[in-house]
Amino acid sequence: MRLFILCIIPLFLYFEATSQSKPVKKQSGPDISDGYTITGSLKNAANRKIILTENSFYKTRQHSDTTVANAKGQFSFKGKLDEVAFYNLKVAGKQGQQHFYLENAPITIRGNADSLWAVQVTGSKEENLRKVLEKMILDTASTNRYKRAEIKFSNARAVNDQETMQAAIRDQEEAVRLDQNRFKQFIAEHPNHAASVNVLGMLMNLNDVAGADSMLTKLETMEIGKSQQAKFFRQQIDQLSRLTIGKIAPEFAQTDTLGNVVKLSAFRGKYVLIDFWASWCGPCRAENPNLVQTYRTFKDRNFTIFSVSLDNNKENWLNAIRKDNLTWAHVSDLKGWKNEVAQQYNISSVPANLLLDPTGKIIARNLRGEALNRKIKEFIP
Structure with missing residues (x-):
């Protein structure tokens, strides 16, 4: 495991993909009414398109701007932000990109288009702190x-x-x-x-x-x-x-491998491990043998597993269930990371799990291997 x-x-x-882009009041630093000015100079970027793109993990629409470097690889951007934002800088035809915080201030970018990861960005106090x-x-x-x-x-x-x-x-x-x-x-x-x-x-x-x-x-x-x-x-x-230990796990229902709707409440009266996984997730597949052993140990002692898959391919999902010998209840809406139960439970990584008592109360989270068995043994002799 x-x-x-x-x-x-x-x-x-x-850390890699974060931004803020809506209005806030003035912070310390340059007056936001001044906007930002990016002055750049990149070797090996002569006459190439320079792409500046906002990188926000929760917005569906990102601000983007482009310009063309001159024969010396020099370029500039001007604009105005409502608040500090996380941006990527790319050069057409070149590999990689540079991530940095952009704020309303004079920003300077220097380096080589062939090694964008090493480009130096100066002038942004927020970027300096991000580097720290x-x-x-x-x-x-x-x-x-x-x-x-x-x-x-x-x-x-x-x-x-x-x-x-x-x-x-x-x-x-x-x-x-x-x-x-x-x-x-x-x-x-x-x-x-x-x-x-x-x-x-x-x-x-x-x-x-x-x-x-x-x-x-x-x-x-x-x-x-x-x-x-x-x-x-x-x-x-x-x-x-709302999903911390001691709270009642929210009800949910999804279809199983045969197309039948299965509710979480159907397992009320048992200790239940809600397991979030996916066939494409290597750590999940590595953990499955431990889950199989846990299930075999406790399945006749008022315990079961209820797995929610973040797959989007039904054949892959079913093949993984069979190959890993996962003989308990499985559901999925086959929407991948957009699985509605995963979103309801705020699942940001897999494998993930919650252990419930017979009343549906959460008694543990994200336990694996022997740590999971040890916790179950606290409730099931």
Whole structure:
């Protein structure tokens, strides 16, 4: 089992694809009435089209602008934003792109069109802070801790060393806790900045909904808390808060492999693991043998699994069920990441799961392997 790798929905790659683009009041820095001016110079971009595109993960319409570099690779853009926004810069016919925060200020772009990832963007205070955050993430020892914990778990599992496997799980939990604290500290040290709003998504991906809620509540007293991304996260946090441990799991119904409608409430009276997965998700398929073993162990003791697939190809879905020997209830609307139940439950990565008690109350989230078995044993001797 790969404990720590998830198939993540593109909407929640917060650090790579984030923007705010609706009105907020003036923040610190240049007067927004001045607008922005981008002055660029790229080697190997002579007479090529330069494409500037907004990159917002929650908007269906993105602002885009184009220009053509002169014979020296020089170009410029002018415009006006209502608030800080995340943009991509591309050069026609060249590989890659450069991501950066754009704000109403004089922005300078210098570099080589053949290595857009290394292009230097200066003049944006928000972009400077994003680079600080990027460096913090890339340089953190937490990345190594996650990897060490995964290797430790895999090696122990190969020889069925349960004690070391549990130690690896505790190592991973500690790495998560440290990351949660670092991200909250970043927000506290850099309030009223778009990058701090961005970090809220990272906290949610680390299952720290309460921490994200607390930090957003503070940001909402500032101008950045009125941004559209902050409002989007408020909706997400409020939705996630309805799915925390101790709450009743919302009812849902979808069609099974035979086309019959199956409701969650049909399993009321049993312990139920709602499992979100997909045939194309490698970590899900790697976890399935553990689910099979869990099901065999507890299925005659008032426990079952109810799987919701984020597939969009029925044949692939059915083949994976058969191949992995998943003999419990399965449903899907075959809409992929737009699966209505996944959206209702705010699922941003798979595998994901919720463990319910016989009353339908959520008693655990996102447990796998032996951690899942250990939790079930707390309720089912």
